[in-house]
Amino acid sequence: MTPEELEQALLDDIPLARAMALRVAGWDGRHLRLAAPLGPNRNDKGCAFGGSLASLMTLAGWGSAVLRLGDLGADAEVYVQDSQIRYLAPVWQDIDVLAWPPEEEGDAFLQAYRERGRARTQVRAECRLADGTVAASLEARFVAIDPRRRTAAA
Numbered sequence: 001m002t003p004e005e006l007e008q009a010l011l012d013d014i015p016l017a018r019a020m021a022l023r024v025a026g027w028d029g030r031h032l033r034l035a036a037p038l039g040p041n042r043n044d045k046g047c048a049f050g051g052s053l054a055s056l057m058t059l060a061g062w063g064s065a066v067l068r069l070g071d072l073g074a075d076a077e078v079y080v081q082d083s084q085i086r087y088l089a090p091v092w093q094d095i096d097v098l099a100w101p102p103e104e105e106g107d108a109f110l111q112a113y114r115e116r117g118r119a120r121t122q123v124r125a126e127c128r129l130a131d132g133t134v135a136a137s138l139e140a141r142f143v144a145i146d147p148r149r150r151t152a153a154a
Contacts, residue, residue, distance in 0.1 A: 024063070077144070081141040101124075
């Protein structure tokens, strides 16, 4: 899957992504950047709604796992297993999120998926302000399952 295909899939398949006006802003093979305008994602105070930040960071983590698996040619089903979010500062601007796997993971996630048809990856995502300050962060674990093996494992 390409970044363009990922964006289209998110907009087609997830109504919330469409309502948020989400877009894929970058992919370098390891880091996925998602963006969304503040307008449809603001709360009653005029800053970014916490639910929008959580959703965008979760989708960025999910998307980074999907794109890394796509580089293998894998058509994996990816699920969020658990996550922890920290809200550190209000976001008064358009939302910009970056997600990436830990450096020490290397190719272990892709190798496990190739060998077993299922794998887990940790992902970190951050929403940063224009000055570089981290406004919100997410630590999450995602699970990838080969759909041909899903029913056998259930």
